[in-house]
Amino acid sequence: MSPDVDLTVPKPGRHALRDRLLALDSRLFEIAAERNWPFAEPVLPRLSRSANHGVLWFATAAAVAATRTPRARRAAARGLASLAVASLTINTLGKRSVRRPRPLLDPVPAVRHLKRQPITTSFPSGHAASAAAFAAGVALESPAWGAVVAPVAFSVAMSRVYTGVHFPSDVLAGAALGVGAAFVVRGLVPTRAQTGPPPRPRAAAPALPGGEGLVVVANRASGSADRMRVLHRELPEAELVECEPGQVKDELEKAALRARALGVCGGDGTVNAAAATALRHGLPLAVLPGGTLNHFAHDLSVEDGRSIGRAVREGEAVRVDVGRFTSGDLEGVFLNTLSLGVYPELVRERERWTHRIGAWPAEVLAVLRVLRTDRHPLQVELRGETHPLWLLFVGNCLYHRLALTPGRRTDLADGQLDVRVVHGGRHPALRLLSAALAGPLTRSPAHAEARVSRLRLTGVAAGTPLAYDGEVTDVAGELAVEKLPEALTVYRPLP
Numbered sequence: 001m002s003p004d005v006d007l008t009v010p011k012p013g014r015h016a017l018r019d020r021l022l023a024l025d026s027r028l029f030e031i032a033a034e035r036n037w038p039f040a041e042p043v044l045p046r047l048s049r050s051a052n053h054g055v056l057w058f059a060t061a062a063a064v065a066a067t068r069t070p071r072a073r074r075a076a077a078r079g080l081a082s083l084a085v086a087s088l089t090i091n092t093l094g095k096r097s098v099r100r101p102r103p104l105l106d107p108v109p110a111v112r113h114l115k116r117q118p119i120t121t122s123f124p125s126g127h128a129a130s131a132a133a134f135a136a137g138v139a140l141e142s143p144a145w146g147a148v149v150a151p152v153a154f155s156v157a158m159s160r161v162y163t164g165v166h167f168p169s170d171v172l173a174g175a176a177l178g179v180g181a182a183f184v185v186r187g188l189v190p191t192r193a194q195t196g197p198p199p200r201p202r203a204a205a206p207a208l209p210g211g212e213g214l215v216v217v218a219n220r221a222s223g224s225a226d227r228m229r230v231l232h233r234e235l236p237e238a239e240l241v242e243c244e245p246g247q248v249k250d251e252l253e254k255a256a257l258r259a260r261a262l263g264v265c266g267g268d269g270t271v272n273a274a275a276a277t278a279l280r281h282g283l284p285l286a287v288l289p290g291g292t293l294n295h296f297a298h299d300l301s302v303e304d305g306r307s308i309g310r311a312v313r314e315g316e317a318v319r320v321d322v323g324r325f326t327s328g329d330l331e332g333v334f335l336n337t338l339s340l341g342v343y344p345e346l347v348r349e350r351e352r353w354t355h356r357i358g359a360w361p362a363e364v365l366a367v368l369r370v371l372r373t374d375r376h377p378l379q380v381e382l383r384g385e386t387h388p389l390w391l392l393f394v395g396n397c398l399y400h401r402l403a404l405t406p407g408r409r410t411d412l413a414d415g416q417l418d419v420r421v422v423h424g425g426r427h428p429a430l431r432l433l434s435a436a437l438a439g440p441l442t443r444s445p446a447h448a449e450a451r452v453s454r455l456r457l458t459g460v461a462a463g464t465p466l467a468y469d470g471e472v473t474d475v476a477g478e479l480a481v482e483k484l485p486e487a488l489t490v491y492r493p494l495p
Contacts, residue, residue, distance in 0.1 A: 025169045026103070032161050032168070033107040040162055045112060047152075048159035051127050056156070057083055057134045064138070064145055070289070070303045074192065075142035078185060079149070082137030086129040086181035090174070100170070108164035118165055125166045125174035128157040132178030140182055141191050192301060201413060203489040205284040206260050207315030211235025214286060214312060215255035216263030218242045219270040222290040227265055227305055231288055234309025238263065249273050256281040261312065261491070265290040268336055271297070272469040275322065275488055276333050284489040286312055296335045296469075299409045300492045311491040318494075319486035320412040323396040325468065327460070327475035334396055334468040335488075338481060340460075341378045341391040341422070343467055381459035391422040394455065394481055415485045420449040454482040 037044070050056040061076035100123040105113060120126075135153035139146020157175055160166040166174075208214050214235060218224040220242045228240055239259075243251045248270055256262055256277050263286040264274035271287055271294075278285040288308050289297035300320075302308050311317065323334040378389045395418030397409045462476035 025167045028168045029103055029161065029164075030107050033109070033164060037162060041112065044155065044159035044162045045114060047155055048127065048163050048165075049114065051131065051156045051159075054083055054087070054130055056152075057130060060134070060149060060152070064149075070294075070298060071142045071192070072145060075138045075145045078141045078182075078189075078191070079134040079137040081189070082133040082178070082182035082185045083130050085184055086133035086178045087126065089177060089181060090124065090126045090129050100167075103164060103167055105164045112163050114163050114165065122166055123170045123173060124177055125157070125160050125170040127160050128166070128171040128174030129178040129181070131156040132175040133181045134178075136179045136182035137185060140186050192298075201319050201486060202494070203284070203317040203319045205315050205317035205489055205491060208235070208238075208261060208312050211238030211309075211312060213260030214238040214263050215259040215261075216240050216265060216286070216288065217248060217251045217255050217274065218264070218288075219245055219248055219266030219290065221245045222266045222270065224265045224288075224290045227288055227290050230305030231265070231309060234305050235312060238312075245270075249277075252277040256283060259283060261286055263288065263308075263312075267470065268295055269470040272333065272335060272471065275335055279322065279333065279484075279488060284317055284491060286491040295408070299412060300490060302492060307493045308491060311493040316494045317489050317491045318413070320488050320490055321397055321415065322484040322487045323394065323417065323481060324484055325466070325479065325481045327466075327479045328477055330473065330475060332468060332473070333484075336396060336469050338394040338396075338466065338468045339392060340380070340457075340464060340466055340475075340479075341389055343391055343393070378464065379459065379461065380457045386459065387421075389421050391420075392457075393420040394418070395420075396483075398451065413486050415453060415483060416451045417453060417455060417481060417483055418449070419452055419455060420447065422447045454480070456480045 047056070057079065061080050064079075065073045065076040099121045102118070102122045105117075131153035135146060135149045138149050157171050160171055161168055206213065211234070216228070216231065216238055218228055218240065221244065224242060228242065231238065232240060239255075241251055241255060248266070252262070252264070252274055260283075262274060262278045262281070262283045264271055265288040266274075267290065270290070274285060274287070277283075286308055287297045287300065287302055288305060289302065297303070300318075302311070320335075323338060325332055325334065325338055378392070380387055380389060380392070395409075397412050397414050398416055398418045399409055457479045458477070460475055460477055460479050463474050464476065465472050466475045466479070
């Protein structure tokens with residue numbers, strides 16, 4: 001026997017394993033093709049076509065968002081963002097890295113065939129990736145809506161094998177990529193469950209099982225009717241009072257005289273008035289969001305009548321900080337933000353147009369009109385030095401920026417004022433834009449920030465507008481801002 005002849009048996013390598021997996025994949029595809037799927041013939045091919053270019057998921061997102069609950073809108077947005085990341089990954093990496101041909105359609109009954117066969121490579125399945133990404137994104141924000149969407153997503157993924165355009169492994173890989181995309185989006189923009197305020201410091205508040213002793217004042221202009229109906233179902237013994245905007249403060253004062261707990265439904269300005277009343281009378285406050293933005297309610301993780309109803313029934317409450325400002329004889333409080341400079345003018349301009357063209361178009365128009373106006377920076381004195389400012393922002397507690405999303409607070413009792421300024425100088429629009437895009441910076445030529453417990457400005461020109469929680473007033477001379485730590489008790493559902 002020649003010594004050059006090798007009679008050893010080769011060990012199965014990775015190529016042999018790959019061949020076995022591909023053979024198994026093909027066999028599973030053939031089994032699916034041969035199998036009779038009850039009721040699938042009129043549904044799955046149509047469902048598969050409807051998911052082309054994400055049309056099905058855009059329509060689903062619109063339907064979810066149309067329910068008008070904050071969580072549903074966030075779930076829809078997160079689902080679409082996850083879908084976008086998955087699609088981008090599939091089109092730039094997935095399809096180009098593994099050029100697997102599509103399965104042969106011979107074993108698939110002709111009635112299942114799609115009218116237009118895809119021409120891209122088979123691995124991974126883009127439809128499965130989009131379906132899984134959308135469903136996972138929705139579920140991470142709202143498990144309830146995720147449970148509604150999941151069966152549709154599963155059916156879309158299965159339809160790709162049923163119609164013969166993908167092998168089972170293509171679908172599994174696409175689904176795994178889609179779920180991964182949803183978690184990537186969550187890493188960039190955490191969900192409300194991840195960033196909700198800590199459940200402290202807990203406060204003693206009366207538990208009102210049926211809502212007896214709770215008087216809720218609602219601003220009729222905020223479109224509160226639907227929210228009040230939900231609250232009435234949750235707390236049937238609560239007293240509900242609806243009034244016009246000009247009557248809100250008077251009705252709050254009347255309610256405080258007969259209530260064990262004060263409730264309010266409206267936007268941030270209405271909530272501000274209720275907080276001031278609750279502070280004066282030493283009452284706990286129940287906030288039902290009813291405006292356009294509802295910053296305070298959302299930072300409390302209060303989204304609708306069901307969540308606040310549960311908190312009131314169980315007596316679940318926390319203490320939160322309040323900001324207070326004084327200027328001469330003027331005194332006020334703020335739960336969210338206070339600002340001088342460009343922003344108060346923007347608020348006034350927005351209010352002029354909101355009733356004519358709607359909230360968001362008015363916001364855009366106000367920005368354009370304010371920034372195009374020829375103006376000079378605000379002049380204020382701080383520690384004996386004059387500073388020209390385009391904007392002074394004071395937040396009640398620290399505002400965090402989450403990736404590209406607007407800032408929000410994760411602690412409503414941190415004892416701090418979040419102070420940020422945009423320095424005066426040329427090109428105010430560019431300075432404001434750079435400050436907005438850069439987020440919190442310790443120091444830069446255009447803007448700066450600091451954390452303090454009180455702030456004092458002097459030399460404020462007469463008639464200078466000041467915005468607080470969406471309301472605008474005029475100040476002059478000296479402006480003092482301070483914290484009232486843990487001054488207000490508010491109902492909030494605890495984990």
